[in-house]
Amino acid sequence: LAKTTQPISMDSYEGQEVNxxxxxxxxxxxxxxxxxxxxxxxxxRFIIQGYKTKVTNEVASLFIPxxxxxxxxxxxxVSLSDTAVYYxxxxxxxxxxxxxxxxxxxxxP
Amino acid sequence: xxxxxxxxxxxxxxxxxxVTLRCDPISGHDNLYWYRRVMGKEIKFLLHFVKESKQDxxxxxxxxxxxxxxxxxxxxxxxxxxxxxxxxxxxxxSSQAAAGDHFxxxxxxxxxxxxxxxx
Numbered sequence: 393l394a395k396t397t398q399p400i401s402m403d404s405y406e407g408q409e410v411n412x413x414x415x416x417x418x419x420x421x422x423x424x425x426x427x428x429x430x431x432x433x434x435x436x437r438f439i440i441q442g443y444k445t446k447v448t449n450e451v452a453s454l455f456i457p458x459x460x461x462x463x464x465x466x467x468x469x470v471s472l473s474d475t476a477v478y479y480x481x482x483x484x485x486x487x488x489x490x491x492x493x494x495x496x497x498x499x500x501p
Numbered sequence: 502x503x504x505x506x507x508x509x510x511x512x513x514x515x516x517x518x519x520v521t522l523r524c525d526p527i528s529g530h531d532n533l534y535w536y537r538r539v540m541g542k543e544i545k546f547l548l549h550f551v552k553e554s555k556q557d558x559x560x561x562x563x564x565x566x567x568x569x570x571x572x573x574x575x576x577x578x579x580x581x582x583x584x585x586x587x588x589x590x591x592x593x594x595s596s597q598a599a600a601g602d603h604f605x606x607x608x609x610x611x612x613x614x615x616x617x618x619x620x
Contacts, residue, residue, distance in 0.1 A: 426608075435505070435592050435611025436544070479544065488559055489534065491544040 396480055396492035403498045410467045412495045414480030417461055423483040425456060425463045430477045430494070439478075440465065467497075475499045503527065505612035507593050513618045519581040522615045526575070526595030533576050534596075534609060535568055539589035550576060583619045590614040 397415045404410045416425070424443050428436035440447060442454040442463070453466040467474060480492040506525045514520050526533050535547040547566070548558035552573035561568070565584070570576040580587055592614045596607035 428611075433613065435594070435613050436609075437611065438608045441608065488557065489536075489546040489549070491536070491546075493543050 396482060396490055398478075398480060398492040398495045400493070401496040401498070403500060404470055405500050406471055407469050410470050410474075410497060410499075411464050412467075412478050412497070413462055413464045414492050415462045416480065416482045416490075416492075418484055419460055419482045420484065421460075425454070425460070426481040427452070427454065427463075427465045428479045428481060430479065436479060470497075470499045472499050472501060505593055505595050505610050507591075507612040507615050509615060510613065511616045511618075513620065514583055515620055516585055517582045519579065520583055520617060522578045522580075522591050522593075522617070524576045524578070524593030524595075524612060526593070527597075527610055530595035530597050530610070531573070532596040532607060532609075533570060534594040535576070535578055536592040536594065537589050538592070539586065542589075544592065547578075580617075583617075585619050588617055588619045590616050 395417060424441050426441040427439045429439050430436045440449050440452045440454045442456050444456050447454045455464040463480060465478060475498055477494045477496050479494045482490050484490050505527055508523045512520050531552050533550040536544050537547055538544045546560040548561055548568050549556045550570045553570050565580055567579045568576060592611050594609040594611040596609045
């Protein structure tokens with residue numbers, strides 16, 4: 393089973409760029425890496441997804457190195473409303489979806 | 502567009518009782534997933550339906566858990582009999598795209614979860 397690791401928590405200030413890295417040492421070669429955001433009492437919400445190199449959308453960027461054993465979610469210019477828990481999600485060789493432990497991001501004024 | 506809904510939002514039952522959780526996916530989504538997070542642990546995958554067929558139920562903890570998706574619409578997850586360690590939040594998610602060459606390539610829409618407490 394794939395094992396994913398993430399920092400437990402991070403603090404940032406408004407307007408800063410935040411980078412959260414997830415290590416996934418057993419990801420299959422054909423599988424996507426997805427990041428989700430979760431607020432209290434809500435289900436996870438899709439942020440961004442990628443397979444390799446770099447992906448950018450209107451809210452974030454995702455960097456994936458060539459070996460795909462890690463990925464970095466980049467949030468540009470965070471605001472107070474970005475305070476949440478961020479999870480990476482990968483699919484291991486058994487087609488089992490594996491969530492990372494989550495990174496609790498606190499954005500301070 | 503209505504999102505994924507789950508019922509009930511909270512359930513408190515005694516050990517040994519039965520509980521059935523329901524998930525209504527987004528209309529037209531063939532894929533339906535169940536996950537759970539027990540206290541202090543990570544979100545764990547339970548199983549995956551494509552329409553009414555179970556694709557992968559490797560995450561189901563034991564035979565006290567039974568998931569069904571009759572007709573390929575809503576799904577139920579029954580826990581019988583419930584044990585204390587079953588307490589946690591159960592999430593359902595749905596997605597539209599079927600897995601192709603690249604697995605996990607579909608955006609999953611999550612419901613708000615059902616908080617189950619077994620006393």
